[in-house]
Amino acid sequence: MFAAVLLAGCGVSQSKPDNKPAETVAANAVSMFTLKKDVFSASLRIPGELVAYQQVDLYAKVNSFVKKLYVDVGSNVSAGQLLATMEAPEMNAQLAGAESRLRSQEAVYLASKANYDRLYQTSQTPGTVSQNDLDLAFAKQQSDYAQQEAAKAAYREIADTRNYLEIRAPFDGVISTRNVSAGAYVGPSGKGSEFPLFSLQQQRKLRLVVAVPEAYTAYLAGEKAISFTVRSMPGRAFNGTINRLSGALDSRLRSQRIEMDVQNNDKTLLPGMVAEVNIPLNNKDSVFVVPTTAVVSSTEKVFVVRLKNGTAEWVNVRRGRDAEGKTEIFGDLEAGDILVERANDEIRNGSKITQKK
Template sequence: MKSAHLKYTVLVAGIFVSSIILYSCGTSEAKTEEKKEAAPTITTVETIALEKGIMSSALQIPGELTAKQDVDLYAKVNSFVRQMTVDVGSEVKAGQLLAVLDAPEITAQLTAASSRLKSQEAVYIASKANYDRLLQTSQTPGTISPNELDQALARKNADMAILEAAKANYKEIADTKNYLEVRAPFDGTISVRNISLGAYVGPSGKGSEKPMFFLQNQRILRLAVAIPEVYTAYLSNNTEVSFSVKARPNEVFHAKVKRMAGSLDTRLRAERIEMDIDNSAKKLLPGMVAEVKITLPSKESTFIVPKSALVVAPERVFVVRVVNGKAEWVDVQKGREVDGNVEIFGDLKQGDTLVKVASEEVRNGFPVNIAK
């Protein structure tokens, strides 16, 4: 009985040991297979040689046309409109009379100043004549005391100073009266008229809320464009631009950059550039919005690659360089993109071998096979 029980125990122990051995062998084989699967695979890739080139792109952006010269014309003094010689659309020359104003109090002030001036001229003439007689008489010794002569000279000088003041006062009032004639400061076109005959006018904020006239030089227009920061390095004076307007969709106009702000607008983060437009034919109007096209050539050669060679991932932007048969991710900065090509900037040198169609599947540090 004991012999049978012993045999049964040995049999069970043998089965248990065999199971452990089989399990260990199976686990070892599974780990071996996993290691084989984790081994890096060799990817076959097509490559290109990194080269430099000059990239030229075009920027299309809206701009605004304004008159190169424009001005609001107000009355210099409070007055009434007596005469108008122009209206909306009138072409005027510099110095041309636009309106005549009437201010009776200024005329009265001028008459009074003229009377004071003539009176003072008479006083000065008398004091000067008196001094001249005393001076001539004093040539005879003992006839005129030095003190009397000095007093006469002082009176003459005082009367002369008062005369000069009267002349200045008269000139000031006369100049003010000249302001009653409103004249054009430059050649241009009257585009706004806010007055009529008999209207009360005066300086801005004191007599009139609106200007009498708005004068524009429409023969030369100014095209202003705000260039985004990223494109400012490609611009310079005399850069060619072309533009069109909705009113003349079949015509293309051309100009050159004349002025650059040299700084960025803090609100738009853009640089203002301006072009002068010859508008002698009057095809364009101030206030028009132009669709501007600007060619932006590179000032120096840069690395240019096909767009497919650039990997734009959420964490980084990179290209895949092949070095000694292995893939190497190189972080770069992306520049302009034109016709399927893109500028890149980074730790690269001319002649580097890059994967033509790059992706994150070409793992960093893994071996690659270059397609022939």
């Protein structure tokens, strides 16, 4: 009885079952948008180099001495203009000798021709000249004629070589380098002088050369307008057009060389300048374009978060171009899918989400 009283005094009683329902996890409310395709426009900013449209190093063709220079660094020249004259006294002696041999051979040929003509006329009278004598005279005439032509060729060769003593401009341009002075001994590259006499550049028209990375080559096209700036004139924009694409990738740089022609009549731009080039990269086909914040780049994958049956689904994607807060994506997606606008890896795959109102 004491134990029963003690239990009653302590207020010990049997617990009743809890009929309250279990607590549910609230869905995370996030901003979402509907996925759709669009034409993505972007641009590539990349350095390029301005080079002369034409450039040539002028060497002396024959071993000689510089007699006179008619231009200097910075001189504007026209095609065919005389730039320098050389002198080689031994060449004059060679030309005189070749001329003497030619005159001698001409005299021999005229004599043999006259002899053949005389014998031929005489042979018209039967029995006066044997056929053998006539054939020998004809052969002598032909041999002397060949010797005369050989002497002419030798003379022309030396005469043409003497013309190389005059250095002329092959095209309109500017003398950018002069490496010799009057009296210097010059000759073909590696024989007379190590450096060229002059370097000539065409500067009224320049080439803008750019190496475009492989990832962007699919967006290139000829006749596309571009713009660029140079460091010396940061506030001024210049224009050009893509004129030539190499059509192949450089095996070292994995890039494609493109060239743009730039008119430079006022010579504001100089060969060798580095340009900051802006190349439009317009895609002809529609692609999925999303806000850049919708793409999550983790250490393992790149993905977007799609709403599926009230839960978050991570969908692996490949990132394309970025421009102005927009990004191209490629993956197992369809137009009309609902994606999270500001995604992150804290929105776990399979967690409940709802669209923020």
